[in-house]
Amino acid sequence: xxxxxxxxxxxxxxxxxxxxxxxxxxxxxxxxxxxxxxxxxxxxxxxxxxxxxxxxxxxxxxxxxxxxxxxxxxxxxxxxxxxxxxxxxxxxxxxxxxxxxxxxxxxxxxxxxxxxxxxxxxxxxxxxxxxxxxxxxxxxxxxxxxxxxxxxxxxxxxxxxxxxxxxxxxxxxxxxxxxxxxxxxxxxxxxxxxxxxxxxxxxxxxxxxxxxxxxxxxxxxxxxxxxxxxxxxxxxxxxxxxxxxxxxxxxxxxxxxxxxxxxxxxxxxxxxxxxxxxxxxxxxxxxxxxxxxxxxxxx
Amino acid sequence: xxxxxxxxxxxxxxxxxxxxxxxxxxxxxxxxxxxxxxxxxxxxxxxxxxxxxxxxxxxxxxxxxxxxxxxxxxxxxxxxxxxxxxxxxxxxxxxxxxxxxxxxxxxxxxxxxxxxxxxxxxxxxxxxxxxxxxxxxxxxxxxxxxxxxxxxxxxxxxxxxxxxxxxxxxxxxxxxxxxxxxxxxxxxxxxxxxxxxxxxxxxxxxxxxxxxxxxxxxxxxxxxxxxxxxxxxxxxxxxxxxxxxxxxxxxxxxxxxxxxxxxxxxxxxxxxxxxxxxxxxxxxxxxxxxx
Numbered sequence: 001x002x003x004x005x006x007x008x009x010x011x012x013x014x015x016x017x018x019x020x021x022x023x024x025x026x027x028x029x030x031x032x033x034x035x036x037x038x039x040x041x042x043x044x045x046x047x048x049x050x051x052x053x054x055x056x057x058x059x060x061x062x063x064x065x066x067x068x069x070x071x072x073x074x075x076x077x078x079x080x081x082x083x084x085x086x087x088x089x090x091x092x093x094x095x096x097x098x099x100x101x102x103x104x105x106x107x108x109x110x111x112x113x114x115x116x117x118x119x120x121x122x123x124x125x126x127x128x129x130x131x132x133x134x135x136x137x138x139x140x141x142x143x144x145x146x147x148x149x150x151x152x153x154x155x156x157x158x159x160x161x162x163x164x165x166x167x168x169x170x171x172x173x174x175x176x177x178x179x180x181x182x183x184x185x186x187x188x189x190x191x192x193x194x195x196x197x198x199x200x201x202x203x204x205x206x207x208x209x210x211x212x213x214x215x216x217x218x219x220x221x222x223x224x225x226x227x228x229x230x231x232x233x234x235x236x237x238x239x240x241x242x243x244x245x246x247x248x249x250x251x252x253x254x255x256x257x258x259x260x261x262x263x264x265x266x267x268x269x270x271x272x273x274x275x276x277x278x279x280x281x282x283x284x285x286x287x288x289x290x291x292x293x294x295x296x297x298x299x
Numbered sequence: 300x301x302x303x304x305x306x307x308x309x310x311x312x313x314x315x316x317x318x319x320x321x322x323x324x325x326x327x328x329x330x331x332x333x334x335x336x337x338x339x340x341x342x343x344x345x346x347x348x349x350x351x352x353x354x355x356x357x358x359x360x361x362x363x364x365x366x367x368x369x370x371x372x373x374x375x376x377x378x379x380x381x382x383x384x385x386x387x388x389x390x391x392x393x394x395x396x397x398x399x400x401x402x403x404x405x406x407x408x409x410x411x412x413x414x415x416x417x418x419x420x421x422x423x424x425x426x427x428x429x430x431x432x433x434x435x436x437x438x439x440x441x442x443x444x445x446x447x448x449x450x451x452x453x454x455x456x457x458x459x460x461x462x463x464x465x466x467x468x469x470x471x472x473x474x475x476x477x478x479x480x481x482x483x484x485x486x487x488x489x490x491x492x493x494x495x496x497x498x499x500x501x502x503x504x505x506x507x508x509x510x511x512x513x514x515x516x517x518x519x520x521x522x523x524x525x526x527x528x529x530x531x532x533x534x535x536x537x538x539x540x541x542x543x544x545x546x547x548x549x550x551x552x553x554x555x556x557x558x559x560x561x562x563x564x565x566x567x568x569x570x571x572x573x574x575x576x577x578x579x580x581x582x583x584x585x586x587x588x589x590x
Contacts, residue, residue, distance in 0.1 A: 041436050
């Protein structure tokens with residue numbers, strides 16, 4: 001049998017025909033709606049096009065323009081602040097929850113179900129609820145603050161609190177997914193390691209520090225990479241809570257791409273921005289891979 | 300004496316003993332319950348507000364259980380916006396997207412798991428590679444493709460791009476790989492072709508993976524926001540997520556109605572979640588990490 005010719009074996013030949021049959025529906029859609037768009041997106045990032053006049057080749061102008069665009073740096077910074085605000089805190093909290101739920105306690109399924117609920121709830125509907133929670137005059141959050149004697153915070157209307165508001169809500173929304181993954185990771189740690197440590201007289205903190213944490217390294221890495229990637233893509237919360245405001249204080253990369261592409265119809269510029277977003281995500285992921293190679297312990 | 304016995308019995312009942320371990324355990328429950336309360340407060344507040352009169356929502360201290368529940372708030376939502384239309388659109392789009400995605404993913408998963416053809420592993424790797432590209436990168440070209448097809452503001456545009464999923468193919472391939480080939484061989488001896496093996500052996504044996512995929516596709520489609528936001532503009536084509544955000548712009552002070560609308564938008568997803576919770580957890584285990 002040659003690599004690409006017709007195989008002599010009739011069974012292999014029939015397998016190829018079946019493969020075409022089984023693969024075609026998915027492959028056509030994959031080419032049309034994923035692979036081709038990825039390629040054209042790169043092409044689009046080198047043109048100027050407002051959908052009305054024909055596209056004009058612009059070389060690297062869109063990229064140069066982005067690098068000189070103060071708003072680009074602004075939204076990039078906001079996105080980084082958002083990622084730094086959500087990822088580590090959500091990771092620590094979800095690990096703590098997973099550790100608590102990994103004990104022999106009653107109602108594990110119920111607790112796990114409750115903590116995961118926000119993850120499943122539709123973003124737009126849930127964000128509308130949070131807008132109401134954040135309401136400066138009547139919201140629950142300021143109400144609770146008033147109970148402990150703190151002044152009301154203008155959550156969504158101040159440049160200082162808009163982004164933190166989005167961060168707090170996102171931590172609440174994403175906590176459950178990290179928790180479930182950590183729980184799966186915890187259940188994969190062999191009990192004999194803890195037994196051996198107990199024989200050596202290790203205390204709870206030492207067992208956590210020297211067994212649990214190292215054994216969870218791959219899980220932690222997975223949670224971190226996927227959370228960073230999804231935090232760079234934040235959109236729904238921003239759109240519903242603040243529309244990027246006030247004064248762009250909470251505008252992020254994807255929100256800026258949306259504004260350029262679908263409000264100003266700068267297709268080329270928006271494509272270039274989306275590639276810069278991809279580059280940023282990619283660089284962050286590579287950095288994490290690099291850090292992981294040094295630290296992660298594989299059994 | 301008897302009250303002492305009661306206390307001990309009660310302590311036993313809640314698995315609490317007045318020892319350091321017991322106290323730690325009590326503290327653990329306390330933290331877990333407090334956490335669960337925090338997770339739930341927004342939902343409780345949403346339902347509570349949806350049943351209030353507008354003047355009541357501004358009243359402090361907060362009344363968690365409205366004294367006179369205003370069920371008609373729910374009906375009012377339907378008279379203010381074509382909510383039924385949004386609902387029907389979302390259900391229609393979600394149904395077709397989910398079933399389409401299921402068919403394409405299972406079929407392609409079978410090809411990658413069971414059939415030998417040139418370039419198989421390379422194609423599969425490309426599938427996996429695109430899972431890493433953020434959806435926003437393909438957003439604009441997909442929009443332009445829809446424009447070329449004159450599909451802007453149509454159901455096709457809401458449905459068709461959503462029926463292909465590299466993730467779904469990956470999930471089904473992994474699952475089919477785990478089904479012993481001896482079952483295929485037995486079927487082949489009985490004269491079965493690949494479509495028979497697919498339909499009678501692999502698919503029926505993959506219910507857990509299929510259930511997981513259905514649920515993820517359903518929730519993903521129901522909750523989808525950015526794509527419907529850019530691709531539709533007429534009221535007749537809006538899905539719930541986009542319709543809700545327009546509703547919010549129009550009635551931004553009508554908190555009771557906004558919350559009633561949120562409750563209704565969430566209900567199907569939350570119902571599915573409660574009924575099929577184990578498949579969510581399973582899905583995370585299937586797609587997440589091993590060890």
